[in-house]
Amino acid sequence: MNFRSIIATTLLLVAGFQTALAAPVIVPRAPDLNASxxxxxxxxxxxxxxxxxxxxxxxxxxxxxxxxxxxxxxxxxxxxxxxxxxxxxxxxxxxxxxxxxxxxxxxxxxxxxxxxxxxxxxxxxxxxxxxxxxxxxxxxxxxxxxxxxxxxxxxxxxxxxxxxxxxxxxxxxxxxxxxxxxxxxxxxxxxxxxxxxxxxxxxxxxxxxxxxxxxxxxxxxxxxxxxxxxxxxxxxxxxxxxxxxxxxxxxxxxxxxxSSPNARATESANLLQWGFRYFETQTVLAAGQTLESAKVWKSTIDQVELTIPDDMTLTLNRGSFDDLAISAQVNDQLEAPLSAGDVVGFVEVQLNGEVVGHANIVVASDVPEAGFFKRLWDSIVLFFSGLFS
Missing domain, CATH: 3.40.710.10 (DD-peptidase/beta-lactamase superfamily)
Structure with a gap:
């Protein structure tokens, strides 16, 4: 299957993140608890x-x-x-x-x-x-x-x-x-x-x-x-x-x-405080959010919206969300019929070159098949475009 890239900048703007490099977030060692x-x-x-x-x-x-x-x-x-x-x-x-x-x-x-x-x-x-x-x-x-x-x-x-x-x-x-x-x-x-x-x-x-x-x-x-x-x-x-x-x-x-009721409360508080101080959770891309509209062949409609089926939510070091890079690829030839939820590509989120999030890209709605002559014409167009691509 051949894929084409979706414009990553569009996704970055939709997600609300910046591309400028920021200073790395330093996370100290977690507290050592007096517990088993x-x-x-x-x-x-x-x-x-x-x-x-x-x-x-x-x-x-x-x-x-x-x-x-x-x-x-x-x-x-x-x-x-x-x-x-x-x-x-x-x-x-x-x-x-x-x-x-x-x-x-x-x-x-x-x-x-x-x-x-x-x-x-x-x-x-x-x-x-x-x-x-x-x-x-x-x-x-x-x-x-x-x-x-x-x-x-x-x-x-x-x-x-x-x-x-x-x-x-x-x-x-x-x-x-x-x-x-x-x-x-x-x-x-x-x-x-x-x-x-x-x-x-x-x-x-x-x-x-x-x-x-x-x-x-x-x-x-x-x-x-x-x-x-x-x-x-x-x-x-x-x-x-x-x-x-x-x-x-x-x-x-x-x-x-x-060792005691007070100790379990104190140690738990220390753990929670460290976690909230150095980590945060955000939704990078939301389920149902339109990533782009894609051309559809052999259908009664020309375009279909693409999305992800579930929220992509990440937990990262505080400040790291500013450094995320989001890229996506979609099948370069979508043909009817398609059903809502059919997978047609994928999106990746990277932090400093490491993939920290991945999701399938799906069609947001059903794509009905066109009649015989429309399907025949699109088949001819696709054949000749393949010869000269």
Whole structure:
């Protein structure tokens, strides 16, 4: 297939970048944390900004509940259960130790309330009640959790229960948890917002309200932090998955195995601060944005608009977007019929000679085929133009 170049300058102007060379951006070494394992990623692009022992299998404690919440949100989104469902509280749920929402055996609690109890105060009782409601038993729910983990690329994870209660062969990694956090934010934003609530109150039937604070200390220290989950057991230490949004860039930090609630918050804050200081995320080209109009042969129309199917969003060192070079190539002979989304070329984004972004170029709309005589005439024209080109 022969390609021709699209005018790169046009794309640069559309993207809003300059071609003038700028001084290289110097990024210092990432902070060294007092933790067993950590990772920092951009939530939109998934780019790993720094990591340490991120693939080490560790007990996740209550970070496990992120998967329970993800599955419950998924079930609600797909219409199999409702936020307004009344969930029965079993003896198993009521007897759970550790952090609790303080539901009562034999009662029924609205599903959304249980989800809040899981997300905000890490209630083991609420978590087990939800697991039993979705899958019939906590053991069956753990099987669902492991299947879902594989579907989203958590290859170093194995769950034995819904809560993170210490159990043999119950483990995950910082890298896997960052993937789960990414999916929680993107797939179910309506429920992700619950993680930012700093206090939760629940009133058991016939009793006074029980009010508990969110254990994520970053929510009170950094206004850009809006989630997400703490965890602690003796084996796991103090863990925190946190996410923050500043100037359109969202980062996710996972810190595992620190020494105290304050330490997990401080170390996570250090990681986020470094990330926001030296990196940013921007959309270079937008899905549906017209790159150019191309000539089409053997069709009832003469031109078709070309675009890319998905946003091209990059995470780069701050200041690097001014140095991007964007080039594109398109098949020099487009012939009908074509369907919207058919690939007809590609676009590349380079930074200092290195390709940092790549996308297919597609036709933006269907291109119908012309009648017999128009197709014949265009075939003749193309034949002779090929002879003399």
């Amino acid at each position: 394992s950590w990772i920092l990623i951009d939530a939109t692009t998934g780019r790993v900004l720094t990591e340490n022992n991120a693939d080490q299998r560790l007990p996740p404690a209550s970070l496990t509940k992120m998967m329970t919440a993800y599955i419950v949100s998924k079930e609600v989104h797909e219409g199999r259960i409702s936020e307004n469902d009344l969930v029965p509280i079993s003896v198993n749920a009521w007897r759970m130790g550790g952090s609790k929402m303080f539901v009562r055996e034999g009662t029924s609690v609205q599903l959304l309330e249980l989800l809040k109890g899981l997300m905000i105060v890490s209630g083991n009782d609420a978590t087990v009640a939800l697991a039993e409601y979705v899958a019939g038993s906590e053991e069956a729910f753990a099987d669902v959790m492991n299947q879902q983990a594989l579907l989203i690329g958590m290859e170093n994870t194995n769950f034995k229960n819904s809560t993170g209660w210490p159990a043999e062969n119950h483990y995950t990694t910082a890298a896997d948890l960052s993937k789960l956090a990414q999916r929680l934010i993107h797939d179910h934003p309506e429920h992700y917002r619950i993680y930012s609530e700093r206090r939760f109150s629940y009133t058991p039937p016939g009793e006074s309200a029980i009010s508990q604070p969110n254990r994520n200390l970053l929510l009170g220290r950094d206004p850009s932090v809006d989630g997400m989950k703490t965890g602690h057991t003796e084996a796991a230490g103090y863990c925190l998955v946190s996410s923050a949004l500043r100037d359109g860039t969202r980062l996710i930090a996972v810190v595992m195995g620190t």
